Amino acid sequence: MKLSSSIGLATALLLSAASAQTYQRLGTCPTLGCVFPPDQADFLAGQFFDIRLEVHAPVNGSEANGLLPDENFTFSIAKKGKKETLAAKYFNVAEPKLERWNFTWYEDLFARDAKTPSLVNVTAKAYRRVALFEAGEYTATLTYNNGSKTVANWLVRDLETVRKTKNVVLFIGDGMTTNMITAARLIGHKTINGKYQSKMQMDKFPVLGHQMTHSIDSFITDSANSATALYTGHKSTVNCLGVYADSSKDPFDDPKVETIAEMFHRLTGGAVGIVSTAFIADATPAALTAHTRDRSQYGAVIDSFLYGITNYTWTNWTGPDVLFGGGAEQFYSPALGGKTYQNKDWYEEFQKNGYEVHWNKTSLATAKSTDKALGIFTVSNMAKWLDRNVYTTNLNQSLSPSGDKTAALDQPGLKEMTLKAVDILHKRSGNKGFFLMSEAASIDKMMHVLDYDRALGELLELDDTIKATIAKLKDLDVLKDTLVLVTADHGHGFDVMGSVDTTYLAAQNVDRKKRDAVGTYQNSGLSQYQNTGNLTYTDSNFPSNWSPRYTLFQGLMADPDRRENWSVRKDGPRLPATPVDDTKKEYVANPNDGAGGIKLDGTLPVGDDQGVHSLTDVPVFAMGPCQELFGGVYSSIDIFFGMAECLGLARGNKSGY
Amino acid sequence: MKLSSSIGLATALLLSAASAQTYQRLGTCPTLGCVFPPDQADFLAGQFFDIRLEVHAPVNGSEANGLLPDENFTFSIAKKGKKETLAAKYFNVAEPKLERWNFTWYEDLFARDAKTPSLVNVTAKAYRRVALFEAGEYTATLTYNNGSKTVANWLVRDLETVRKTKNVVLFIGDGMTTNMITAARLIGHKTINGKYQSKMQMDKFPVLGHQMTHSIDSFITDSANSATALYTGHKSTVNCLGVYADSSKDPFDDPKVETIAEMFHRLTGGAVGIVSTAFIADATPAALTAHTRDRSQYGAVIDSFLYGITNYTWTNWTGPDVLFGGGAEQFYSPALGGKTYQNKDWYEEFQKNGYEVHWNKTSLATAKSTDKALGIFTVSNMAKWLDRNVYTTNLNQSLSPSGDKTAALDQPGLKEMTLKAVDILHKRSGNKGFFLMSEAASIDKMMHVLDYDRALGELLELDDTIKATIAKLKDLDVLKDTLVLVTADHGHGFDVMGSVDTTYLAAQNVDRKKRDAVGTYQNSGLSQYQNTGNLTYTDSNFPSNWSPRYTLFQGLMADPDRRENWSVRKDGPRLPATPVDDTKKEYVANPNDGAGGIKLDGTLPVGDDQGVHSLTDVPVFAMGPCQELFGGVYSSIDIFFGMAECLGLARGNKSGY
Structure with a gap:
């Protein structure tokens, strides 16, 4: 996020x-x-x-x-x-x-x-x-x-040191809350008389937990310090990756803590995979190897993926076996407009270190399972599921990962990236096992811009990815040797309160009258996303209609100024607020967003142009060895300790150090 | 609700x-x-x-x-x-x-x-x-x-028929979501560097589940049909208590389904207790014995508590052993202004049937554990925890349960009612066991009127009640024989996004500038509800200061017009919106609510004067025999089937019918 x-x-x-x-x-x-x-x-x-x-x-x-x-x-x-x-x-x-x-x-x-x-x-x-x-x-x-x-x-902590799982697959739905899962289920799965006719994959997990995301020095967290808590067992400050924030000016001298990826790699030699739909230097993937107080040090993050921490004596690190995501601008040469660390071409840098490089879904499908792989599929964040699968003309932007300003039309989804990652990690790790982090980053990114439809599409894609991954692990006969966790790093204050008759809303001329289009309680009626429309997706649960007449009356608790029409944005992600002048110190509702909708004043400071994170505990779904460690309510850091205990990473003495 | x-x-x-x-x-x-x-x-x-x-x-x-x-x-x-x-x-x-x-x-x-x-x-x-x-x-x-x-x-359903638990205690936090539990924890429990120094009782439960509240014919539910789902295993329509809604005009001829209380009483002869902080004819308590499509038939609900369903051949019912709550206006004589069923004095009616009647906390404390008990402590809903314990002058209203228009100053809380209920049920049920439903009703009622502080106070009181009940069950040596469940019936779209500097907010004259008082992410800072103030409560976790300078930036996703100042209402529950004229068809922000706050337009229809329910799955905490039935994600009706299975209520043949 x-x-x-x-x-x-x-x-x-x-x-x-x-x-x-x-x-x-x-x-x-x-x-x-x-x-x-x-x-x-x-x-x-x-x-x-x-x-x-x-x-x-x-x-x-x-x-x-x-x-x-x-x-x-x-x-x-x-x-x-x-x-x-x-x-x-x-x-x-x-x-x-x-x-x-x-x-x-x-x-x-x-x-x-x-x-x-x-x-x-x-x-x-x-x-x-x-x-x-x-x-x-x-x-x-x-x-x-x-x-x-x-x-x-x-x-x-006094933890058992016997390793109980060969592999760990950690799915992170960035910004994903129980409220969003409920909404995604409603649009992606059919009900008859209140009974769901199919289940989310997450709903099938045997163990459910809640983790408390409270930051170390503020009760609201961002993805950087929450990823730090999940990966290191140490809570930290907003913007921090794998460090505690000291008060010095240097963003690289803050006190570090070793991550689960670093320890697993150092102690077992197992394989590590990092997959995200964000630009890959973003906080959630970055926190596995980076150590800086400032998450926006993107170039240094890319360097840390490949070479680890080199400015201080630190743990030995030789790069992940798999690194898939967006953010080509941190890779291609500055000659093409790249903004890279030490002005290097980082595609070359990875290739020099033995990585196969992939720029599109077609190439990814051919990747050898025996080689380390770098897959960078677009400039910036990857295209959203809704744009890749329904409103595909939105892909026509100059975002090719090569840096040649053509469009990145052939992007894989989280599912294709994750399944390929499992193939490579399984093959390369042999008996040593693997650790894979797979992030649905744009649940958060789309909630930030109040684009509820795209956010829920990303969530359904995550669920589809989890389902396919479990099937793949079963095919490889390692499901029983793999702890599968699904969680989030923080929430957004989102919920659904009813339905909106978008036809009626559009027919009214006055905002106060438009509000009558909202149906609550019994008048929420039934989800029309499954009962109408003709979109179909093979063996998957996604809406058959993204723009039914009766849409969800959904939203966030805290917003910038915006205009709401509760309709899917067919021309790409929302931009709810725009600056009043070039200083960008004050934002108002974007006149080109939410056509025909209700103009609403936000509650956030007027300098904010998007939504913010929230306090709520987030869910944890667990399946596989040690699943029992993840039931009930606990701190975010307990996810780290649970994974570390299951992997047997605790070392009671210095032998081997 | x-x-x-x-x-x-x-x-x-x-x-x-x-x-x-x-x-x-x-x-x-x-x-x-x-x-x-x-x-x-x-x-x-x-x-x-x-x-x-x-x-x-x-x-x-x-x-x-x-x-x-x-x-x-x-x-x-x-x-x-x-x-x-x-x-x-x-x-x-x-x-x-x-x-x-x-x-x-x-x-x-x-x-x-x-x-x-x-x-x-x-x-x-x-x-x-x-x-x-x-x-x-x-x-x-x-x-x-x-x-x-x-x-x-x-x-x-093919369920095991061996009884596994002697008792069931079902706590319902009406309208309670995970988001609210998180917020209540933040104001009621202290953190140091992100680690909570004490736990909510709910957080200590070994098994966590989520229940899907989707109604039978709309995706948003109310407390009537959700209570029906929890108590009967049958989803129904908004406003329905223990029936499916047919299309006839008669609200009492709709097709009924037998409730857990009715079956447990009929098949085992065990004792039943009903406790709520609402007026006792409200939906959540009512749904245990009432069968009507229209939850507002309060008089008939009271009749059903005592005599069961008498207008059709139905299950035998001889009244609960314990009935504690508010709503005196459905009990005292019409001569005193009561609105009672068949114009009876229902205090007398219950006394005739062997009930001790209690009107205040002092009397309740002396209740004999051997007798059936009716406790009605106020007109309308019971006073909120915050008004009983902090802003006590708000109790000075003409709400005496006697109907004599004096004040109901000596009201028990949910804890006192529930502990006494356990005493009576334990004593009276002997080896037959008991079923107790205890509802924190005003979490919902206070969320409806956007009174977040009072809602969280009610939630903390629920948690305190659960803690005390578990201790009591342990003292009675029946904790191991008691399935304890805590859940909710639906949500409200509530969350916390940060803090508000109320001093800064009050010092600004313009709404857009007031919004700068909001601190998000790192600037949310730490909860001041525990770190300041001097309120103390014996052996309990409640805020030590309800009006710190930095309050929670909290709220709902969908609102009526209102004014927000994010400060506790010291003079009693909020009334966020008022009608523009006598027709009460349109509401605007109440000029006497949220003094000095930001005026905000709602998104709900202008005919609404309060918040509404939301879609989110709600949590289930389980402890005791059969706790394993309540992990993971499932339908609201599975709560009924889980309790019924644990009590061994399934009957595979007609013998004994």
Whole structure:
């Protein structure tokens, strides 16, 4: 998913560079002494991580105390019941050098309006690539300012170390909530007298859970820090990939935590696959290998996919076996307009490292299962299911992955990419097993632009992909050896309240009268997406009519200004709001969106042009070895610990490190 | 829950009397021959039900065919693989007499505006109180109009008949969704660095499921037909309690289905308890014993609680052992202003039948566990947790259950009522076991009026009640013998998207600038409901501050016109919209609600003054015997079949009938 484009790259960088959190100096550090990983952190035994310590000296603002930043702070570790030891000795590493910087932040919106930031001077240190092996409780204590203490309680979880699954397939429906699954079921599956005549594949999973997505320092999360929680077992800050956010300006020096992909690769030599319908440097795929506080460092993300982290000593990484998605602009040569890391042609770079490169569905179908594969099928995000299958003229854009400005007409869907990924991973991993992450990214992207129809199409494609993947795993006789998980990283506040008679709505001239087109309760009637129309798809559950007279009365709780006509956008994804002038600081309803609909004021700040994420717990569907670990309600980080335990990745001692 | 009050009683009666469904002649009957129970119905072996047959002869409109309604239709039953038998013979009952009526409906909103209803003449019959005993598939065939056939496929589920649980406690959070649970957790429980320091009781349940609430003839449901699905295993139409909706004018002649309370009482002699924070004749409690197409027949509902169904031969019923809730106006004498069934004093009526009557918390505490108990604690719905515990001056209203117009100051909460109910049911049921339904009704009622704070307070009270009930069952040493279920009957499209700086919002003069008070993503910050304030509640998780500076940016997807300030209403529940004139046909934002907030146009029809239900699957939490039946995703009716199977209520033959 993407943060509101109205924030823009420049602002995002400013935010992260200065850690200028409105309301919070540094969310994970309520006192003036900061320890990362902070209090309450959980660890997998043997998981690499960095430690960052900071001492803050506020110069002005409500916390100013006249002190200079402490240069003599100390940091020690103690396992419960054992003696406290200075960290350098505990980890047997050299004492790190002292670092210094400063940053500013706004205490509240009044301070922002008055342009009166608070300045903080900082002293800091970082211990790199350490690990805890023995399960149990630890205290990590920072002592600063002549005796002030910040104590972080850490827990190395006591997990079984016997590997129980050969493979893990993790499906992520980005932004997918239970509410959306319910709506997708309603348009994709037929009911008779309230009984569904077919089931979603997700509905057939034996174990259901809910995960709490609360971020480390805010209750709403984005895809970057939620992916970090799912892949590392460590919650983090919005925009963070595989790191805790410190307050320094450098987006690459933040304290890292090792990911499930990195650990699985390092400890088992198994194969890793990364598949997404987003541009492949986007947060959810990126978080498997990238470590940066700033998710918009797309070039560095591509570099990390292939070479891992090279600016610090870190875990050994030799690239995924499969990398499929969009985002060609981070691959093709700058000579063709590419925006690539170190100005390289990254197609060549991957080829040099033994990857077959694919640019379209036809080529993908011929991919050898024995070779590593890079598949990049379009500039930017991949085409949506609805545009690939129903409104196909929308594919006529200059988005060829080659960079030659022709159209990317022959794009695979999530299903084709995922099935090919399974083939390659199965073949290449042999007895070592594989880890595959497959993301339906545009559920989120289309919810952001209030394009409910396209979002639900993406969700149905995800479900169809899960169904086909399970069939494929069965064919390969590895279904019983594969933990299959389906979950999301956060929600959008979406639901369906009834139906809209679009014919009646269009026939009214006044907005207040148009609202009478809405039917609630009994007058919601039955879904017309299955009972009318003539679209058919082989062996799949998708609507037979995307524009019936009676559509869904659906929407989000929080919106920008927009116009709603509750009808499918046949000419491509919605653009609900447009800027009032070139400064792009204020948005109003797009006059070219939602034709004939009701004009509505949003509740979001007028600088927002799209919807935002929501708080709701998101569902987890589990099937296969260890499925019982994923029932009930738990934290997002428990997904990591469940997968790691099932793969037997915990290491109680240093042997083999 | 309550349908929009703007529809009102008169309209509701008109709707149900005429079965005038906009868009649908009769949703469960797409052809002109109607069978109830309709196609796809599932049955518990031995469950009583009525059969209604109708033949429709449309006089005008799109379906008019010039035919008179058939008087000679026939109806037969065939078990799969066996021969078809006329129903009267199959059930060994007399052939019912032919009935006739007519009704009108509107084909769409244009017809409604033009006042051009379609008229339908009807011939009909009803077979009363029959049952199917043998598990398996059946076809029920109506033959009419010289050979047209309507075939209903029925299934008598093949369930285990060994009783596995002594008791069932079914908690219903009316209108409660996963999104609301997430929000309640955020304000009621403290986090440190993204880790909750305490858990909701619901979060501790071992098994999680989702139930699909889709109604029989519309995809949005109300509390009446959803309670019917949960209690009978039969989906039905909005407003229906324990019946399928036929097209006749009489709201009491619709075909009935036996409820879990009725079957449990009839077959085991066990004790039944009904507890709700609503007026006790409201849909969710009512559906345990009432059988009417019109949920607003409150007087008849009270009669059914005590005497069961008496206008037709039906299952034997001698009243619940416990009946606790609000709604005194259906009990006290019409001389005091009561609106009672047959003008009786129903307190006296219950006392005559051996019930102790309680009017307040103090009296309830002294209730003998050996006696049947009626507890009615207020006129209308019970006071909300927030008003009973924080803003207590709001209790000063003329709502005494005695009818003497004093205030109902000493009201128990859901917890006190439920714990006392368990005491009585446990004592009175002996070895026979008990069935208790306990409803947190005002989660829904407060969501309807957009009073998110009160709704979340009710949800936290439900969770606190569940926690205390489990402790009580443990104390009584029957926890292991009790299936505890927590679920909902439908949703509201609610979520939380961030925080609102209410100080900043109040300081702005322009609505578009007020929107800047909203903080999303990282700027949502942390919940201030636990980190500030000084309210404390013994051994419970509720906010310590209900009006922090930074409140939740929360709301519904579909609203009436309203003004939002995202602040707790300290002077009692919200009233978001008010009528523009005495006709009450159009509502606008209430100028006295949401002081200083943002004025927002709704998306609901302007005749609506409150929010509406939503589509989303709702959660099911299960603990105890048979908990494994409630994992994964399934239909709302599966809750009934799961409870019935666990109680061993299926009867494969007629012995004992």
